[in-house]
Amino acid sequence: MAARTSRRLRVVIMCPPGVLLAAVVPSYEAVLVLRAAFEQFARVEAPELDSPTYAELAAGVAGDGELLALAAQRQDGQPAPNMLFGAVQYLLLRGVEHPLAAHYPILSGAEPPPEPAFPLFRAFCLEHREAVGELIVTRRTQTQVVRRCTCLLPVFGQVFREAETPLALIDVGASAGLNLNFDRYAYRYRRAGDEILRWERDVAGVELEADLRGPGTPPPPPPEIPVASRDGIDLNPIDLGDADELLWLRALIWPEHMERHAQLVDAAAELKDSPVRLHRGDASRDLPHLLERVPAEAALVVYSTIALYQIPREGRRRITAALEARSRERPVWQVALEGVHPPSLTLTRYRDGAGEAELLARASPHGWWIEWRNPQARRRRVRRRT
Numbered sequence: 001m002a003a004r005t006s007r008r009l010r011v012v013i014m015c016p017p018g019v020l021l022a023a024v025v026p027s028y029e030a031v032l033v034l035r036a037a038f039e040q041f042a043r044v045e046a047p048e049l050d051s052p053t054y055a056e057l058a059a060g061v062a063g064d065g066e067l068l069a070l071a072a073q074r075q076d077g078q079p080a081p082n083m084l085f086g087a088v089q090y091l092l093l094r095g096v097e098h099p100l101a102a103h104y105p106i107l108s109g110a111e112p113p114p115e116p117a118f119p120l121f122r123a124f125c126l127e128h129r130e131a132v133g134e135l136i137v138t139r140r141t142q143t144q145v146v147r148r149c150t151c152l153l154p155v156f157g158q159v160f161r162e163a164e165t166p167l168a169l170i171d172v173g174a175s176a177g178l179n180l181n182f183d184r185y186a187y188r189y190r191r192a193g194d195e196i197l198r199w200e201r202d203v204a205g206v207e208l209e210a211d212l213r214g215p216g217t218p219p220p221p222p223p224e225i226p227v228a229s230r231d232g233i234d235l236n237p238i239d240l241g242d243a244d245e246l247l248w249l250r251a252l253i254w255p256e257h258m259e260r261h262a263q264l265v266d267a268a269a270e271l272k273d274s275p276v277r278l279h280r281g282d283a284s285r286d287l288p289h290l291l292e293r294v295p296a297e298a299a300l301v302v303y304s305t306i307a308l309y310q311i312p313r314e315g316r317r318r319i320t321a322a323l324e325a326r327s328r329e330r331p332v333w334q335v336a337l338e339g340v341h342p343p344s345l346t347l348t349r350y351r352d353g354a355g356e357a358e359l360l361a362r363a364s365p366h367g368w369w370i371e372w373r374n375p376q377a378r379r380r381r382v383r384r385r386t
Protein backbone atom coordinates (compact mmCIF):
# COMPACT_ATOMS: atom_id res chain seq x y z
CA MET A 1 0.00 0.00 0.00
CA ALA A 2 1.31 3.47 -0.79
CA ALA A 3 2.57 5.51 2.17
CA ARG A 4 -0.10 8.14 1.60
CA THR A 5 -3.00 5.71 1.89
CA SER A 6 -1.52 3.74 4.77
CA ARG A 7 -1.50 6.87 6.94
CA ARG A 8 -5.20 6.53 7.59
CA LEU A 9 -8.42 5.00 6.34
CA ARG A 10 -11.21 7.45 5.70
CA VAL A 11 -14.67 6.03 6.35
CA VAL A 12 -17.65 7.97 5.09
CA ILE A 13 -20.79 7.56 7.15
CA MET A 14 -24.30 8.62 6.14
CA CYS A 15 -25.93 10.41 9.06
CA PRO A 16 -29.09 12.49 9.37
CA PRO A 17 -30.66 13.09 5.98
CA GLY A 18 -28.27 14.61 3.51
CA VAL A 19 -25.38 15.14 5.94
CA LEU A 20 -22.10 13.43 5.18
CA LEU A 21 -19.56 13.10 7.95
CA ALA A 22 -16.08 11.83 7.36
CA ALA A 23 -14.87 9.79 10.29
CA VAL A 24 -11.27 8.74 10.38
CA VAL A 25 -10.03 5.40 11.53
CA PRO A 26 -6.28 5.81 11.68
CA SER A 27 -4.15 2.84 10.70
CA TYR A 28 -1.98 1.21 13.38
CA GLU A 29 1.13 2.92 11.94
CA ALA A 30 -0.65 6.26 11.90
CA VAL A 31 -1.58 5.88 15.57
CA LEU A 32 2.05 5.20 16.45
CA VAL A 33 3.18 8.29 14.55
CA LEU A 34 0.51 10.44 16.18
CA ARG A 35 1.26 9.09 19.63
CA ALA A 36 4.94 9.90 19.14
CA ALA A 37 4.02 13.44 18.01
CA PHE A 38 1.96 14.06 21.15
CA GLU A 39 4.62 12.51 23.39
CA GLN A 40 7.27 14.73 21.82
CA PHE A 41 4.99 17.74 22.26
CA ALA A 42 4.49 16.88 25.94
CA ARG A 43 8.19 16.26 26.59
CA VAL A 44 9.89 18.94 24.50
CA GLU A 45 7.76 21.53 22.72
CA ALA A 46 5.30 22.49 25.48
CA PRO A 47 7.90 22.70 28.28
CA GLU A 48 10.32 24.63 26.01
CA LEU A 49 7.67 27.26 25.36
CA ASP A 50 6.47 27.27 28.92
CA SER A 51 3.04 25.68 28.64
CA PRO A 52 2.43 23.24 31.51
CA THR A 53 -1.24 22.97 30.46
CA TYR A 54 -0.41 21.75 26.94
CA ALA A 55 2.33 19.47 28.31
CA GLU A 56 -0.24 17.77 30.50
CA LEU A 57 -2.90 17.63 27.77
CA ALA A 58 -0.47 16.28 25.16
CA ALA A 59 0.64 13.50 27.52
CA GLY A 60 -3.02 12.60 28.07
CA VAL A 61 -3.89 12.60 24.36
CA ALA A 62 -0.86 10.38 23.59
CA GLY A 63 -2.53 7.57 25.55
CA ASP A 64 -6.07 8.11 24.30
CA GLY A 65 -7.18 6.29 21.13
CA GLU A 66 -10.36 8.33 20.61
CA LEU A 67 -8.61 11.68 20.79
CA LEU A 68 -5.77 10.45 18.59
CA ALA A 69 -8.39 9.47 15.98
CA LEU A 70 -9.90 12.96 16.21
CA ALA A 71 -6.50 14.60 15.72
CA ALA A 72 -5.72 12.23 12.84
CA GLN A 73 -8.13 14.13 10.61
CA ARG A 74 -5.69 17.00 10.12
CA GLN A 75 -4.61 17.88 6.60
CA ASP A 76 -1.36 16.40 5.31
CA GLY A 77 1.66 18.12 6.79
CA GLN A 78 -0.28 19.80 9.60
CA PRO A 79 1.00 19.21 13.17
CA ALA A 80 -1.68 17.16 14.97
CA PRO A 81 -1.14 18.58 18.51
CA ASN A 82 -1.35 22.21 17.37
CA MET A 83 -4.47 21.46 15.33
CA LEU A 84 -6.32 19.63 18.14
CA PHE A 85 -5.40 22.22 20.77
CA GLY A 86 -6.14 25.10 18.36
CA ALA A 87 -9.59 23.71 17.54
CA VAL A 88 -10.54 23.36 21.21
CA GLN A 89 -9.24 26.79 22.17
CA TYR A 90 -11.01 28.38 19.17
CA LEU A 91 -14.36 27.03 20.40
CA LEU A 92 -13.68 28.19 23.95
CA LEU A 93 -12.64 31.66 22.74
CA ARG A 94 -15.81 31.80 20.65
CA GLY A 95 -17.81 31.42 23.82
CA VAL A 96 -18.57 27.71 24.22
CA GLU A 97 -19.03 27.37 27.98
CA HIS A 98 -17.24 24.51 29.68
CA PRO A 99 -15.40 23.93 32.98
CA LEU A 100 -12.26 23.26 30.91
CA ALA A 101 -11.99 27.06 30.46
CA ALA A 102 -10.80 27.37 34.08
CA HIS A 103 -7.53 25.71 32.95
CA TYR A 104 -6.93 28.34 30.24
CA PRO A 105 -5.55 31.51 31.90
CA ILE A 106 -6.36 33.47 28.76
CA LEU A 107 -10.06 32.68 29.37
CA SER A 108 -10.26 32.54 33.15
CA GLY A 109 -7.80 35.36 33.82
CA ALA A 110 -6.43 33.30 36.70
CA GLU A 111 -3.89 30.60 37.51
CA PRO A 112 -5.15 27.15 36.46
CA PRO A 113 -6.66 25.07 39.30
CA PRO A 114 -4.46 22.29 40.74
CA GLU A 115 -6.70 19.46 39.47
CA PRO A 116 -5.65 17.77 36.23
CA ALA A 117 -7.07 19.37 33.09
CA PHE A 118 -7.02 16.30 30.88
CA PRO A 119 -10.33 14.69 32.03
CA LEU A 120 -12.15 17.95 31.23
CA PHE A 121 -10.30 18.33 27.92
CA ARG A 122 -11.29 14.79 26.94
CA ALA A 123 -14.91 15.44 27.90
CA PHE A 124 -14.91 18.68 25.85
CA CYS A 125 -13.51 16.93 22.77
CA LEU A 126 -16.09 14.16 22.93
CA GLU A 127 -19.03 16.50 23.65
CA HIS A 128 -17.99 18.74 20.73
CA ARG A 129 -16.52 16.04 18.54
CA GLU A 130 -18.13 17.31 15.33
CA ALA A 131 -17.17 20.95 15.76
CA VAL A 132 -13.60 20.04 16.77
CA GLY A 133 -13.30 17.60 13.83
CA GLU A 134 -14.64 20.17 11.36
CA LEU A 135 -11.97 22.66 12.42
CA ILE A 136 -9.20 20.06 12.27
CA VAL A 137 -10.26 18.99 8.76
CA THR A 138 -10.63 22.47 7.31
CA ARG A 139 -8.09 24.73 9.02
CA ARG A 140 -4.31 24.97 8.97
CA THR A 141 -1.79 26.14 11.53
CA GLN A 142 -0.31 29.55 10.99
CA THR A 143 1.44 31.86 13.36
CA GLN A 144 2.29 35.50 13.70
CA VAL A 145 4.74 36.27 16.46
CA VAL A 146 5.01 40.02 16.89
CA ARG A 147 7.73 39.70 19.53
CA ARG A 148 10.17 38.55 16.84
CA CYS A 149 10.39 42.27 16.04
CA THR A 150 12.77 42.53 19.03
CA CYS A 151 15.32 40.88 16.72
CA LEU A 152 14.43 42.92 13.65
CA LEU A 153 14.56 46.40 15.20
CA PRO A 154 18.34 46.64 15.85
CA VAL A 155 19.14 45.20 12.41
CA PHE A 156 16.79 47.54 10.59
CA GLY A 157 18.43 50.37 12.56
CA GLN A 158 21.84 49.16 11.42
CA VAL A 159 20.72 49.00 7.77
CA PHE A 160 19.27 52.53 7.97
CA ARG A 161 22.59 53.82 9.35
CA GLU A 162 24.44 52.16 6.46
CA ALA A 163 22.00 53.14 3.70
CA GLU A 164 21.01 56.61 5.00
CA THR A 165 17.73 56.32 3.15
CA PRO A 166 14.27 55.02 4.14
CA LEU A 167 13.75 51.27 4.05
CA ALA A 168 11.65 49.37 1.52
CA LEU A 169 10.63 46.29 3.49
CA ILE A 170 9.61 42.94 2.03
CA ASP A 171 8.55 40.29 4.57
CA VAL A 172 8.86 36.76 3.19
CA GLY A 173 6.25 34.56 4.91
CA ALA A 174 4.56 37.64 6.34
CA SER A 175 1.48 35.83 7.70
CA ALA A 176 -0.80 38.73 8.76
CA GLY A 177 1.89 41.35 8.05
CA LEU A 178 2.09 42.61 11.63
CA ASN A 179 5.89 42.61 11.75
CA LEU A 180 6.01 45.08 8.85
CA ASN A 181 4.81 47.65 11.41
CA PHE A 182 7.85 47.09 13.65
CA ASP A 183 8.31 50.87 14.00
CA ARG A 184 4.88 51.33 15.60
CA TYR A 185 5.86 49.24 18.63
CA ALA A 186 7.91 50.19 21.73
CA TYR A 187 10.86 48.03 22.84
CA ARG A 188 12.74 47.24 26.02
CA TYR A 189 15.87 45.10 26.22
CA ARG A 190 16.89 43.86 29.68
CA ARG A 191 19.87 42.02 31.07
CA ALA A 192 19.30 40.18 34.36
CA GLY A 193 16.25 42.37 34.95
CA ASP A 194 18.03 45.72 34.31
CA GLU A 195 16.91 47.78 31.36
CA ILE A 196 19.82 48.13 28.91
CA LEU A 197 18.12 49.58 25.86
CA ARG A 198 14.77 51.17 25.17
CA TRP A 199 13.08 52.39 21.98
CA GLU A 200 9.98 54.43 22.66
CA ARG A 201 7.08 55.34 20.37
CA ASP A 202 4.43 57.94 21.04
CA VAL A 203 1.68 55.94 19.41
CA ALA A 204 2.69 52.49 20.61
CA GLY A 205 -0.07 50.34 22.00
CA VAL A 206 2.29 47.37 21.76
CA GLU A 207 5.34 47.01 23.99
CA LEU A 208 7.83 44.27 23.25
CA GLU A 209 10.58 43.00 25.55
CA ALA A 210 13.61 40.80 25.12
CA ASP A 211 16.21 39.55 27.59
CA LEU A 212 19.83 39.96 26.56
CA ARG A 213 21.97 36.90 27.19
CA GLY A 214 25.74 37.00 27.33
CA PRO A 215 27.86 40.18 27.23
CA GLY A 216 26.84 41.46 23.77
CA THR A 217 24.39 44.34 23.34
CA PRO A 218 22.63 45.25 20.07
CA PRO A 219 23.65 48.61 18.61
CA PRO A 220 21.09 51.22 19.80
CA PRO A 221 18.72 51.90 16.91
CA PRO A 222 18.45 55.50 15.69
CA PRO A 223 15.43 57.33 17.15
CA GLU A 224 13.63 57.15 13.80
CA ILE A 225 13.88 54.43 11.16
CA PRO A 226 11.92 55.78 8.22
CA VAL A 227 10.09 53.25 6.06
CA ALA A 228 9.31 53.92 2.40
CA SER A 229 7.17 50.86 1.71
CA ARG A 230 5.87 47.75 3.48
CA ASP A 231 5.16 44.63 1.44
CA GLY A 232 4.66 41.08 2.61
CA ILE A 233 4.32 37.89 0.64
CA ASP A 234 2.70 34.74 1.96
CA LEU A 235 1.22 31.55 0.52
CA ASN A 236 -1.77 32.32 2.72
CA PRO A 237 -1.88 35.94 3.84
CA ILE A 238 -4.13 36.45 6.85
CA ASP A 239 -6.66 39.25 6.74
CA LEU A 240 -6.99 40.48 10.29
CA GLY A 241 -9.88 42.70 9.25
CA ASP A 242 -11.82 39.43 9.38
CA ALA A 243 -12.68 38.77 13.04
CA ASP A 244 -12.78 35.01 12.49
CA GLU A 245 -9.24 34.96 11.07
CA LEU A 246 -8.03 36.87 14.13
CA LEU A 247 -9.82 34.41 16.39
CA TRP A 248 -8.22 31.39 14.69
CA LEU A 249 -4.79 33.02 14.92
CA ARG A 250 -5.39 33.60 18.63
CA ALA A 251 -6.59 30.02 19.05
CA LEU A 252 -3.15 28.83 17.92
CA ILE A 253 -1.44 30.78 20.71
CA TRP A 254 -0.95 28.74 23.84
CA PRO A 255 -3.34 29.46 26.69
CA GLU A 256 -0.74 30.65 29.22
CA HIS A 257 0.80 33.13 26.76
CA MET A 258 -1.51 35.97 27.79
CA GLU A 259 1.02 38.56 26.63
CA ARG A 260 1.12 37.07 23.12
CA HIS A 261 -2.66 37.16 22.89
CA ALA A 262 -2.64 40.83 23.93
CA GLN A 263 0.23 41.70 21.55
CA LEU A 264 -1.59 40.08 18.65
CA VAL A 265 -4.85 41.89 19.34
CA ASP A 266 -3.10 45.25 19.88
CA ALA A 267 -0.88 44.87 16.82
CA ALA A 268 -3.94 43.95 14.75
CA ALA A 269 -5.52 47.21 15.92
CA GLU A 270 -2.36 49.13 14.84
CA LEU A 271 -2.70 47.55 11.40
CA LYS A 272 -5.92 49.47 10.87
CA ASP A 273 -3.99 52.76 11.23
CA SER A 274 -0.97 51.60 9.28
CA PRO A 275 -2.06 49.14 6.62
CA VAL A 276 0.58 47.10 4.81
CA ARG A 277 0.49 45.50 1.37
CA LEU A 278 0.10 41.73 1.60
CA HIS A 279 0.56 39.66 -1.55
CA ARG A 280 -0.65 36.10 -1.95
CA GLY A 281 2.09 34.06 -3.57
CA ASP A 282 5.00 31.66 -3.35
CA ALA A 283 8.07 33.71 -2.45
CA SER A 284 10.34 31.24 -4.21
CA ARG A 285 8.54 32.03 -7.46
CA ASP A 286 7.09 35.51 -7.05
CA LEU A 287 9.77 37.44 -5.16
CA PRO A 288 11.44 38.87 -8.32
CA HIS A 289 8.23 40.74 -9.27
CA LEU A 290 8.04 42.28 -5.82
CA LEU A 291 11.72 43.23 -5.87
CA GLU A 292 11.14 45.21 -9.05
CA ARG A 293 8.23 47.15 -7.63
CA VAL A 294 9.74 48.75 -4.52
CA PRO A 295 10.75 52.45 -4.61
CA ALA A 296 14.07 52.91 -6.41
CA GLU A 297 15.54 55.43 -3.96
CA ALA A 298 14.86 53.30 -0.86
CA ALA A 299 17.10 50.72 0.81
CA LEU A 300 15.75 47.34 -0.25
CA VAL A 301 15.42 45.05 2.79
CA VAL A 302 14.09 41.52 2.38
CA TYR A 303 13.54 39.74 5.67
CA SER A 304 12.04 36.57 7.07
CA THR A 305 11.35 35.30 10.56
CA ILE A 306 10.96 31.53 11.06
CA ALA A 307 9.51 31.09 7.57
CA LEU A 308 12.24 29.80 5.24
CA TYR A 309 12.15 26.31 6.80
CA GLN A 310 8.72 25.92 5.19
CA ILE A 311 10.19 26.53 1.74
CA PRO A 312 11.93 23.57 0.08
CA ARG A 313 15.69 23.88 -0.52
CA GLU A 314 15.32 24.52 -4.26
CA GLY A 315 12.87 27.34 -3.49
CA ARG A 316 15.29 28.87 -0.99
CA ARG A 317 18.01 28.74 -3.66
CA ARG A 318 15.73 30.61 -6.05
CA ILE A 319 15.18 33.30 -3.39
CA THR A 320 18.94 33.73 -2.94
CA ALA A 321 19.40 33.83 -6.73
CA ALA A 322 16.70 36.54 -7.00
CA LEU A 323 18.47 38.67 -4.36
CA GLU A 324 21.82 38.20 -6.07
CA ALA A 325 20.34 39.15 -9.43
CA ARG A 326 18.65 42.25 -8.01
CA SER A 327 21.87 43.35 -6.33
CA ARG A 328 23.41 43.88 -9.75
CA GLU A 329 21.03 46.85 -10.05
CA ARG A 330 20.93 48.09 -6.43
CA PRO A 331 22.19 47.02 -2.99
CA VAL A 332 20.01 44.50 -1.17
CA TRP A 333 20.00 43.70 2.56
CA GLN A 334 18.58 40.38 3.73
CA VAL A 335 17.70 39.97 7.40
CA ALA A 336 16.86 36.47 8.60
CA LEU A 337 15.83 35.05 11.93
CA GLU A 338 15.90 31.43 10.85
CA GLY A 339 17.02 27.97 11.91
CA VAL A 340 16.58 26.02 15.11
CA HIS A 341 18.26 25.21 18.43
CA PRO A 342 18.39 28.24 18.59
CA PRO A 343 17.68 30.33 15.49
CA SER A 344 20.36 32.65 14.08
CA LEU A 345 19.90 36.29 13.27
CA THR A 346 21.88 37.16 10.15
CA LEU A 347 22.35 40.19 7.95
CA THR A 348 23.44 39.45 4.40
CA ARG A 349 24.57 42.31 2.22
CA TYR A 350 24.23 41.69 -1.52
CA ARG A 351 26.24 43.82 -3.89
CA ASP A 352 27.06 43.28 -7.58
CA GLY A 353 25.57 39.80 -7.67
CA ALA A 354 27.13 38.39 -4.49
CA GLY A 355 26.09 38.17 -0.86
CA GLU A 356 28.13 38.37 2.31
CA ALA A 357 26.46 37.10 5.48
CA GLU A 358 27.13 38.31 8.99
CA LEU A 359 25.94 36.34 11.98
CA LEU A 360 24.65 38.95 14.42
CA ALA A 361 23.03 36.93 17.17
CA ARG A 362 21.36 33.77 18.35
CA ALA A 363 17.84 34.25 19.59
CA SER A 364 14.82 32.48 20.96
CA PRO A 365 12.36 31.44 18.22
CA HIS A 366 9.77 33.80 19.70
CA GLY A 367 12.09 36.77 20.29
CA TRP A 368 12.06 36.30 24.08
CA TRP A 369 15.85 36.53 24.36
CA ILE A 370 18.79 37.53 22.20
CA GLU A 371 22.45 36.66 22.53
CA TRP A 372 24.15 39.37 20.51
CA ARG A 373 27.58 38.62 19.09
CA ASN A 374 30.40 41.06 19.56
CA PRO A 375 31.09 43.42 16.64
CA GLN A 376 34.14 41.44 15.57
CA ALA A 377 31.88 38.54 14.55
CA ARG A 378 33.40 37.06 11.45
CA ARG A 379 31.71 37.64 8.14
CA ARG A 380 31.08 34.63 6.00
CA ARG A 381 31.09 34.63 2.23
CA VAL A 382 27.90 32.76 1.28
CA ARG A 383 28.13 32.89 -2.45
CA ARG A 384 30.89 33.72 -4.88
CA ARG A 385 30.32 36.46 -7.36
CA THR A 386 28.52 34.96 -10.36
Ligand SMILES: C[S@@+](CC[C@H](N)C(=O)[O-])C[C@H]1O[C@@H](n2cnc3c(N)ncnc32)[C@H](O)[C@@H]1O
Nearest residue numbers: 143144145173175234235236282283305307310
Ligand atom coordinates in the same frame (compact mmCIF):
# COMPACT_ATOMS: atom_id res chain seq x y z
C1 LIG B 1 5.90 30.02 10.94
S1 LIG B 1 5.05 31.23 10.00
C2 LIG B 1 5.95 32.71 10.44
C3 LIG B 1 5.13 33.92 10.18
C4 LIG B 1 5.83 35.27 10.45
N1 LIG B 1 7.04 35.40 9.67
C5 LIG B 1 6.14 35.45 11.92
O1 LIG B 1 7.33 35.42 12.28
O2 LIG B 1 5.24 35.63 12.71
C6 LIG B 1 5.64 30.89 8.35
C7 LIG B 1 4.86 31.64 7.26
O3 LIG B 1 5.49 31.37 6.01
C8 LIG B 1 4.49 31.23 5.01
N2 LIG B 1 5.06 30.50 3.86
C9 LIG B 1 5.43 29.20 3.80
N3 LIG B 1 5.93 28.90 2.59
C10 LIG B 1 5.88 30.05 1.86
C11 LIG B 1 6.23 30.38 0.52
N4 LIG B 1 6.76 29.47 -0.31
N5 LIG B 1 6.04 31.65 0.10
C12 LIG B 1 5.50 32.58 0.93
N6 LIG B 1 5.14 32.32 2.21
C13 LIG B 1 5.32 31.07 2.67
C14 LIG B 1 3.39 30.50 5.76
O4 LIG B 1 2.14 30.62 5.09
C15 LIG B 1 3.41 31.18 7.12
O5 LIG B 1 2.57 32.30 7.16
